[in-house]
Amino acid sequence: MSVVTLTINDELVSAQEGQTLLSVLQERGIEVPTLCHLDGLSERGGCRLCMVEMEGSGRLQAACVTQVQEGMVVYTHSERLVKYRRMILELLFSERNHVCAVCVMNGNCELQWEAAQIGMDHVRYEYLNPDLPMDASHERFVIDHNRCILCTRCVRVCDEIEGAHVWDVMGRGVNSRVIVDLNQPWGTSQSCTSCGKCVQVCPTGALFSKGATVAEMEKQHNFLRWILDGREKKIWSYENGK
């Protein structure tokens, strides 16, 4: 495989052709916030947090869906980008009810972590406070739409890894919502295998296991890598995959 050379934040970096810019950034330890991206799932390019500046292009590019190219000159933490990332996070917090103090994921939440990293201490926009339901009809899991940021990791993991495609999105704009099958209570779904992959990949407290209370829910993403690499590397036990 051929190697390309690019410049990231004034530093020369080599990468493999076909790699995404985000994977190069992560290899180099350059921390760019992400929410919809998850290693092992297809890219969505929806949260717009990993946007970077590129010399010669007037537009900002999402690093997760940009392939590296020879001679690319990239800036990841300009003043403008940091400002926009913070604004995007503020918009997410204003959209639904992200009240950390009463959330099962308090302390483990990716949204909360990204906001803390960027130093977001308040939200300048009006809280929309939508009236959203919870669905606890499944015997093991709960979905709380108030915490959902519509990253669709659950939709993708169920479709791409589990192969069940239980989850999908209905409605549009700010009224979008993830649904089970044709918008029925989760517990009545015939297609759900109760594997729990969706719960494990959810970045916030939108999907959680029953029995978890405030700050008790922790999620494991590494099972995904294990499933994917296990196939290629013929590792058949969970411990080795970890």
Place this chain on the structure above:
Amino acid sequence: MNRSDLEALAQRELQRQQAFRCRILCCASTPCLSSGATAVYDAINAAIKEGELDAEVQAVSTGCMGPCSRGPMVTVQVKDEGEFIYEHVSPEVGRQLVAYHARSAAPPAEELPEPLRTRLLPSDMPFFAKQRKVVLSNSGLIDPERLEDYVARGGYAALAHALREMTPEEVCREIINSGLRGRGGAGYPTGLKWDMVRKARGDKKYVIANGDEGDPGAYMDRTLMESDPHRVLEGMAIAGYAVGADQGYIYVRGEYPIAAKRLERAIRTAERRGLLGSRILDSNFNFRIDVRIGAGAFVCGEETALMASIMGRRGQPTPRPPYPAQSGLWGKPTLINNVETFGNIAPIIQNGAEWFASIGTAKSKGTKIFALAGKVATTGLIEVPMGITLREIVYDIGGGIPNGLAFKAAQTGGPSGGCIPAQYLDTPVDYESLKALGSIMGSGGLIIMDEHSCMVDVAKFFMEFCMDESCGKCVPCRVGTVQMHRLLERITDGSATLQDLETLKELCVMVKETSLCGLGQSAPNPVLSTIQYFLDEYEAHIRERRCPAGVCTLEKTPVTEWVHA
């Protein structure tokens, strides 16, 4: 069917039409149908039958004639006497039209009896005189449901010419040389796009015509599909030949049932005659076209979302690259153009690239169809050469602002465009000039506003539209449009502070720069352009709590005021 059969068909049809002394063309496009054109057409037909004039007088239901606010429109073509265009024709007037024009040697127009005289439009009316019809040259003159009518006016001759005399490369070169640019709004050079798809490697390629027109007040694509469906199909077939595709899709907005019906019918008749389908015009070229109907989402006009919709997926955009030219429908190279762009193809092939390039300005060639709406005397559908000034469109073609009011702004490009104030009325209308003013050419919506329009209210209207139509995939567009709408609502209800205006500006720039697709990237344009040209109106709302146009109620007060009180 081969080329000589096509010519014979055209001749036969021309002879048939010339046998009539008088042809009465009745508009059957959506605007006229909604003002009662069906009853007019029936009345005219009944009058012809009663008078036993079948051999001399023919009534034809046609496509759009232009001045839609004056509908139902009827054009009477009398052999050796010329054309008479009537507005606001009722069934009763229709009957009188037949009685009057069926007589041989009619008296001059001044002696027309009432009510015909007041309804006759002057032959030198600037609405018609200032237009230049290229794409709409058949519109209003042919029956869109009859293939023969289209062939009689030179239809499918361009396809026959391209298949027989040109290589795909030559077709692409001809389109490049013509300088035609995409009519969907962005203005990408059409020939370059075709050439890219032609060069793309792949055993299967697709051609898509984008007829998912969604801008409020715009109906150029609908009219073209309703009035001259075969022209779009011919353009698509030529494109299919040029890029090496054998399958085309025409994506019609769900709200356009008549357009979809006429296209379906046109495809069937063209296939039956060997002008579409297998071995077109006895050549080795095969091209099928299928109609796909949208389900009511504005975002499906965005090309990647449109393709997702054709493939049966949720209508959401995907990041580009890869561009459709490399990886489009089912991962295959796909050419996607607006239906109006395809409407330009047959005239270019027929008359040559030089002819087309002679119309318009240095960088914007050809003509553009606009749906002229809002506060002008005559609203309707117009086709003008690129480079015409806004003043000519508003005051000559549109007949000026009614009720003696002053022109305030022209809104182009719908929710993706901006407002152009009065001081730029003499700007030539082309892609570059409009962009320089912070607006866009867009697909062709043109809304004229007078002094009774509040620009903040206009910006709020378009933001509400974008908010409703955002697909919800990316955060800046999904939540940003809602927040921008809330801020605009606060300005119009009187509860905003100057800080809110700053927040709004900052949010506009952020959403513009970070959104995933064109919808979000252009959603702030109406706000940004009204802030640029009408900042004083925004400030009047906030500082003086007064709406200069008298539209907003401003019944609330800013929160800070009652904190201090």
